[in-house]
Amino acid sequence: MPQVGIYNVTEQPLAMTSELPGRTRAWRTAEVRPQVNGIIEERLFTEGSVVEEGTVLYRIDDAPYRAALARANASLVNARNLASRYENLVGSRAISRQQYDDALASLRSAEAEYESARINQAYTDVKAPITGKISRARVSEGALVTNGQSQELATITQLDPIYVDIVQPVTKLLDLQHAIETGLIEADEHDNVDVSLMLENGQAYPHSGVLKFSEVVVDEGTGSVTLRAEFPNPDDKLLPGMFVRALVTEGVRQNAILVPQQAITRDTRGVPAVWVVSDDNTVQRRNLELAGTVGNTWLVNSGLTTGDDVVVEGVQRLAPGIPVVASPANNLAIKTDLRTSAQ
Numbered sequence: 322m323p324q325v326g327i328y329n330v331t332e333q334p335l336a337m338t339s340e341l342p343g344r345t346r347a348w349r350t351a352e353v354r355p356q357v358n359g360i361i362e363e364r365l366f367t368e369g370s371v372v373e374e375g376t377v378l379y380r381i382d383d384a385p386y387r388a389a390l391a392r393a394n395a396s397l398v399n400a401r402n403l404a405s406r407y408e409n410l411v412g413s414r415a416i417s418r419q420q421y422d423d424a425l426a427s428l429r430s431a432e433a434e435y436e437s438a439r440i441n442q443a444y445t446d447v448k449a450p451i452t453g454k455i456s457r458a459r460v461s462e463g464a465l466v467t468n469g470q471s472q473e474l475a476t477i478t479q480l481d482p483i484y485v486d487i488v489q490p491v492t493k494l495l496d497l498q499h500a501i502e503t504g505l506i507e508a509d510e511h512d513n514v515d516v517s518l519m520l521e522n523g524q525a526y527p528h529s530g531v532l533k534f535s536e537v538v539v540d541e542g543t544g545s546v547t548l549r550a551e552f553p554n555p556d557d558k559l560l561p562g563m564f565v566r567a568l569v570t571e572g573v574r575q576n577a578i579l580v581p582q583q584a585i586t587r588d589t590r591g592v593p594a595v596w597v598v599s600d601d602n603t604v605q606r607r608n609l610e611l612a613g614t615v616g617n618t619w620l621v622n623s624g625l626t627t628g629d630d631v632v633v634e635g636v637q638r639l640a641p642g643i644p645v646v647a648s649p650a651n652n653l654a655i656k657t658d659l660r661t662s663a664q
Contacts, residue, residue, distance in 0.1 A: 323643070326634030326650030327598055328581055332627050335577035335615065340519075341567040343487035343550070345559050347480060351451045352473035353378060355466040356444040357386065368457045372449045372477065379474055381466065383445035386438065393431070393438035400424070400431035453479035454557065483559045485518065485530065485550040487567055491539050494546050516550050519566040528553045532569060578625050579618040581653060584633040585609070595625070596632040596639050598647045604632060604639050 359381035366378050404424040411421040449455070456476040460466060466474065518526035530552030539546050550567050552559065559565070584595050593611050596604045609624035625631070632639065633650045 322646050323635055323638045324646045324648070325596075325598070325604075325632045325636075325639070326653070327630040327647045328584065328633045328650055328653060330578055330580065330625050330627055330629040330631055332576040332578055335574045335579070335620070337574060339493075339569045341487045341489055341493075341548070341569060343485045343565055343567050345561055345563045345565060346484040346486050346549075347478045347561040348482050348484055348551075349451055349453065349479035351449075351453070351477045351479075353447060353449065353455075353475045353477065354473050355379075355381065355447055355470065356468050357381060357441050358467045359383070359385070359445060359465070361460055361462050361464045361466060364458055364462060366455055366458075366475075368455065370455060371453065372455050374449055374452045376449045377446045378449055378455070379447040379460075381445040381447065383442055386442040386445055390435070390438040390442045393435040397428075397431040397435045400428040404428040447474060449477055451477055451479055453477040478561065480557050480559065480561070481554040482530075482551050483554040483561075485552060485565055485567055487532075487548045487550060488545050489548060491544055491546050494548065514569060517568045518550075518552060519568060521564045526552070526559070526565070528555075530567075532567065574620075578621040578627075579615060580609075580621055580625065580631055581633050581650075582614070582617055582619055584631050584636070585611075585619055586636060593619070596636060597625075598630040598632060598645060601644075602647060603642050603644050606641055 361379055362382050363380040364378070365380065366372055366376070372378065404421075404427070407416055407421045407424040410416045411418060454477070456478070459472060459474055514532040516530050516532040518528075518530060520526055530550045532548060532550045580595060585593050586595070587593050592608055594606050594608045597607050598604055607624055609619075610622040612620040612622045614620070630647060632645075632647075633653060635645075639645070
């Protein structure tokens with residue numbers, strides 16, 4: 322009689338985890354551009370460093386703008402004095418009301434010209450619009466820059482926190498939302514779900530993030546949606562454009578039945594099955610419905626119950642109804658710490 326190694330089926334709690342591929346995206350990105358024309362006199366930042374919002378990055382030659390501000394100031398002082406004199410004269414009717422109104426209008430215009438000149442002079446200091454890591458300089462000292470030019474002077478990227486964009490079929494999104502509604506996944510009041518991250522080299526990212534389900538749009542061509550997860554990134558370990566894998570726990574199956582992968586055989590139609598040792602030590606083939614792989618096992622939806630003895634060694638020598646000599650299988654290492662995948 323054939324000797325076979327068997328695995329005794331038991332039920333156990335199993336945390337179901339879904340692995341979602343994605344790419345990192347910067348939380349905020351700002352292009353540094355000049356708002357006035359002039360020659361770059363000085364670059365004041367170190368390429369690749371972290372700059373604070375409001376830090377002066379470039380200094381444009383401000384001589385023409387200081388002169389324009391001085392002219393505007395002189396015109397403002399003259400307009401203010403004229404309006405003050407006319408205010409005294411209009412009361413005694415020495416001048417017409419129209420002359421006084423014209424003087425006031427000239428004062429308002431001079432004030433506006435002065436404010437415009439002051440703003441332009443301030444714009445000669447090109448400042449960082451946000452806090453973040455700055456790129457290499459796109460221009461050097463002596464370069465002529467103009468307001469509205471297409472070439473940015475530098476780019477600032479804010480990396481903490483950082484986004485992970487995940488493209489998935491819409492059916493996957495519906496499954497996740499159903500898991501939230503049925504309580505398999507815990508979400509907050511905004512339907513956000515905690516999620517962990519695996520890097521491209523297989524290392525686990527040390528910080529957990531939040532998977533957001535809001536503002537998703539279905540791509541009509543592919544039937545997929547883009548979900549966005551937000552992760553803290555205090556050490557700038559995640560950089561924009563990296564390929565990562567987001568791991569979402571989809572709930573716990575309390576009575577999960579797992580079978581070693583080597584026990585599964587398939588017929589010509591691809592239907593999965595196992596050999597089960599009966600009480601009289603004969604074997605019978607039993608068809609299964611599988612949910613997917615978990616580590617080096619298959620998760621069984623139906624076809625097996627607790628206590629069944631499944632043949633995992635010596636499968637090739639079996640036929641329905643033949644007697645066997647069964648003993649516990651040797652060198653059987655069940656691993657369930659790998660990620661759940663589709664059948």
